[in-house]
Amino acid sequence: MEFSNHLVVYTLVVGIYYYFRRFQAAQAQQLAVAELQARLAQAQLENLRLQIQPHFLFNTLNTISSVMYEDVKAADEMITQLSDLLRLTLRASQSHEIRLAEEVEIARLYLHLMQRRYEEKLRVRYSVATDLADSLVPQLVLQPLLENSLRHGMKPGEAAMELSVAAYRENGSLILRVSDNGCGFPNGDAAAALGRGLGLVNIRNRLAQLYGNEQGLFLIGNAADGGAEITLRVPFRKAAAC
């Protein structure tokens, strides 16, 4: 009699303890999930703000509001280009990699608009082989590099800034290069440039995450003529046919 009573009590206690622990674990997991979601939402919000780039937007709108009095058609084109740029940028940010053709189109739209702001002070050159259109590259790497060149590399005075965007295949890799003939990095110091918060660290980290340190390469430095030169290397892969 005594023994079966003890057994019942014992089972009850163990049972309660077991379910209590499961309840605690479930709660902890719920909390962790909620925290993660909050952080993700925060990151997405920040990302969105970075993509919309309010200052680029305001400056471009200012240019449109000036150009429209001189050349309505050109102003109209700028409005279309700005909308396309925004649309492509938002779409690109939804995946880790996009087709090279899209990445270059984003760069082209961006540079078209910048040329309207700088007029003859900005010249652009593209060397992108057409057969590379479907190769995969990390999203939104070209535009931030071009923006850096324009923001930090412009020399004051009459001389025009020449930007060049190149993409070519080298064995099993795809090479992307952005270079300019501006001021370059001070003292050619790449490490200092990384520390300046130019978004270069972000790109380097993304490359490392996507391809590992072996396959992904990120080189920054000054070209022979003193301008900045940034080279990315990613494994050559084609987008799956849809």
Add this chain to the structure above:
Amino acid sequence: MNAATPLRALVVDDEAPARRKVLRLLRDESDLQVVGEADGGEAAVAAICKHQPDVVFLDVQMPAMDGFRVVEALSASKIPLPEIIFITAHDKFALRAFEVHAFDYLLKPVSEERFRKSLERMREQRAQTGNGLEGRLKAMLAQIRLETSFPDRLLIHENDRAYFLAVRDISWIEAERNYLLIHCGRKTHTLRGTLDALEEALDPKLFVRLNRGSIARLEAIRELRPWFHGEYKVLLLDNTELRWSRRYLKSCPQLRKMAFSARSSRS
């Protein structure tokens, strides 16, 4: 009353379409004459020194030398400063623009209405001070007065905000490591800085340094009680008790003028 001489204006922006926009807006202002343009900071300083405009429309973000560095360079030179109207896509510089006494701060894309309002305000100001010799002298005197008088307000920066604190609301100020605690009745404001620096900004007719760590406003003092070693205990109206140390008593310039012995009530 002399007829208003035209306002002389200069436009600075490294982007040509942005300059053209301002020039287009200025074309409709009949009392304004554009005397020059500049596409960069250095060019701006040179043009301003050469043409001596009354007002400069100044972009902030320009390569090599930005709008604020232009103002710095002009302040360091001998020429009278023109009125500055900053025009920029960034709203984060507004406070800094205020600190350099900019006349106005317009955001890109520039709204025609706000632009014209700004010019209207400038005309009103000039009408009040006049723009002949008398007007310029008055403006110079006002500037000198501004630079040598003591502010009746302190500009307090707190994280992202900034606000004014009337100096007459302060009871006493206490130093705490790198910070200053400004006691105003029931509120306390925290400010980074040193007591020595703040002392220079405060009118010695209103404020007195009591010891190494505190400054009190004279009118907030209720009474002083002589204490040991030639020191005084200072009782404020809000009952705070402070100590006026001997070292600072000795070096207090106002005290000699203020000290009188009252007839003892016992005689």
